[in-house]
Amino acid sequence: METIQILIADDMEAHRRRLERIINSVGNLSLIGSAKSGYEAVAYAAIKKPDIVLMDIEMESPMAGIKAASEINKILPDTKIVMLTIHQDNNVVFAAFQTGIVDYLMKSAPKQEILEAIYSAANNQSPIRPIIAEKIRHEFARIKKSEDQLTHFFKIIANLTPSELEVLKLLCSGLKRKEIAEARAVELETIKKQVSSLLKKFNRNTAREVVEEVNELNLFDIIKEIS
Known part of the structure; x- marks a missing residue:
């Protein structure tokens, strides 16, 4: 199976470390960068061209991840963005999907659910989750x-x-x-x-x-x- 290159964007070190451990635990997943802000995420993406971005929403500003997702989608339309967040507000959810993201799940999601989200995104099979539906x-x-x-x-x-x-x-x-x-x-x-x-x-x-x-x-x- 082809290696899936992943970029993490989250301003909380504990969340980044958890995602890094999840990615490093699977042989065909490769971590190519770990950004601490939306600005860094766009810069990393432009240079490293990841297959998947695991994006937080609230970083240097409340909607930093949504802005970053929009920019990445413009320059790298084939890159799949999965939002990992604590926000369930309807306006935030819809604003996120308007940027072209493919999936949206809670940071508290178990390891297996995060891995499934990565593989589904990579295979263009991201589901509409019940909470989103x-x-x-x-x-x-x-x-x-x-x-x-x-x-x-x-x-x-x-x-x-x-x-x-x-x-x-x-x-x-x-x-x-x-x-x-x-x-x-x-x-x-x-x-x-x-x-x-x-x-x-x-x-x-x-x-x-x-x-x-x-x-x-x-x-x-x-x-x-x-x-």
Whole structure:
């Protein structure tokens, strides 16, 4: 079996030493470098051209490994990058995969799982691990829900009067009813009626619910442009 050349990138010496022991315990794996930062990882990769990079995420900066993975993928598209990290945050996971990495597992993974990840990457057979698959399913569900809400809210906004749209914009900017009345130079009772109409159209009980949902969908930015 052809020797697989591996580069380690991790700022923690204990983690580097553990990975070095794992790699050195197998005859057809060859350690060609051990970087302590994302910057070093890119430099090592450019010079030594590894088959596999075992990359930590948080090194000299919280996203150093992700930045390094992106750079390595640009200059060495055939090099396979496996993230070994403690991070399970969805945003971090998706940011990592956007760089072109092939696998993502915890630093606490047992030796055999790390070796399997190396061989799978080398053979272009890296799996979508259950934890990642679950995150992807949740993300797709979140996007679908967000898209449905966006469509629903746009339909409502299309039926708002110009005055209601302006009141909604001011509510979303944090103004109270009295402040809106002063800003628009109208009676407070007029604003109360317009807010009541907004609640009815959005089918919500309080203005706070409407504001939270509109701001969560970033509709406020769109409303500012069109109002």
